[in-house]
Amino acid sequence: MSSRIxxxxxxxxxxxxxxxxxxxxxxxxxxxxxxxxxxxxxWSNVAAMLATEQDALVVNNGYTFKTLPGWNGQFDYAxxxxxxxxQAALICSMAVIALNGAKTYYEEKHDKATFVxxxxxxxxxxxxxxxxxxxxxxxxxxxxxxxxxxxxxTPDVAAIDVISGLFPDRQNDYVLSISExxxxxxxxxxxxxxxxxxxxxxxxxxxxxxxxxGIKTVVGVGTIVxxxxxxxxxxxxxxxxxxxxxxxxxxxxxxxxxNLGIGRLIYQLPTTLCEMFLQEVFKKNPIDAxxxxxxxxxxxxxxxxxxxxxxxxxxxxxxxxxxxxLEKIKKLTGLDLRxxxxxxxxxxALMVKKYLVSRGIDS
Numbered sequence: 441m442s443s444r445i446x447x448x449x450x451x452x453x454x455x456x457x458x459x460x461x462x463x464x465x466x467x468x469x470x471x472x473x474x475x476x477x478x479x480x481x482x483w484s485n486v487a488a489m490l491a492t493e494q495d496a497l498v499v500n501n502g503y504t505f506k507t508l509p510g511w512n513g514q515f516d517y518a519x520x521x522x523x524x525x526x527q528a529a530l531i532c533s534m535a536v537i538a539l540n541g542a543k544t545y546y547e548e549k550h551d552k553a554t555f556v557x558x559x560x561x562x563x564x565x566x567x568x569x570x571x572x573x574x575x576x577x578x579x580x581x582x583x584x585x586x587x588x589x590x591x592x593x594t595p596d597v598a599a600i601d602v603i604s605g606l607f608p609d610r611q612n613d614y615v616l617s618i619s620e621x622x623x624x625x626x627x628x629x630x631x632x633x634x635x636x637x638x639x640x641x642x643x644x645x646x647x648x649x650x651x652x653x654g655i656k657t658v659v660g661v662g663t664i665v666x667x668x669x670x671x672x673x674x675x676x677x678x679x680x681x682x683x684x685x686x687x688x689x690x691x692x693x694x695x696x697x698x699n700l701g702i703g704r705l706i707y708q709l710p711t712t713l714c715e716m717f718l719q720e721v722f723k724k725n726p727i728d729a730x731x732x733x734x735x736x737x738x739x740x741x742x743x744x745x746x747x748x749x750x751x752x753x754x755x756x757x758x759x760x761x762x763x764x765x766l767e768k769i770k771k772l773t774g775l776d777l778r779x780x781x782x783x784x785x786x787x788x789a790l791m792v793k794k795y796l797v798s799r800g801i802d803s
Contacts, residue, residue, distance in 0.1 A: 446472035
């Protein structure tokens with residue numbers, strides 16, 4: 441916090457009162473005062489008293505003191521007025537209101553966490569990022585990852601506190617409330633960090649929330665970025681990971697953007713183009729003509745890398761039975777899943793169908 445902001449306020453108060461008005465920090469040092477010789481003096485005994493008397497007027501050695509609201513109820517600054525009478529108490533209370541307004545404005549403008557949140561939400565121009573980073577002494581070029589935690593069901597406001605407790609380094613790691621359900625973690629990484637390390641961090645966060653709050657979450661992980669300007673991209677990737685995973689990978693609760701594969705491409709296609717694709721692939725019969733047992737067989741065939749013998753073993757059926765089913769699918773759809781190209785086409789078609797259903801289009 442810049443003492444110049446406080447000094448500007450208390451100097452203006454000099455025109456309204458003949459009392460000395462000033463501000464001390466948590467160490468008891470006078471950081472601003474309209475009685476200039478007082479600046480720099482240290483009143484350690486007063487700081488100790490104020491630490492235990494939050495939000496109360498404290499009288500000591502001819503002065504009246506009152507703390508300014510701080511983060512998490514912590515005392516970081518206090519206003520003081522010379523005198524111990526009722527007028528001193530009134531002026532001190534009014535000074536707290538004025539000084540706290542200036543303090544809040546300054547923190548909103550210069551706080552690092554707010555700076556990071558503005559980058560994630562695209563609330564700051566690219567050119568301003570470099571200027572603000574320099575003002576805040578924010579390290580721009582370092583490896584960071586963005587992890588987005590989305591609560592499922594009834595959200596719990598304590599989730600941000602749990603995550604903050606896991607990452608106490610407020611100078612390098614930032615836990616930000618994005619919405620009622622979403623919390624973003626911007627984690628600074630070591631030089632040789634990779635996606636596996638980020639995956640472990642995401643898993644730690646999810647396990648802590650389940651253990652301490654009993655809430656169910658889905659976590660999206662963006663790619664590692666090496667510059668602060670790329671945090672917005674990493675955040676969008678984490679959002680896409682959650683959205684795409686909800687459609688194509690419903691079994692996993694931690695989804696990494698790097699592992700989305702072709703699902704990421706399909707998710708960005710226009711729905712009209714997807715409908716045209718399905719009509720072109722399934723000219724004989726629509727995909728809905730396949731029953732659940734057939735679809736289950738197809739998925740098992742894909743899981744076993746188009747290996748007929750291995751798939752038959754996993755399905756507990758004779759090899760010839762599986763071959764018969766594959767022939768039946770070929771007659772219905774015109775696609776032979778034993779052929780690599782046809783198998784790819786069919787697998788993509790299944791994913792496109794899932795995407796359309798997720799958009800409320802059942803064609």
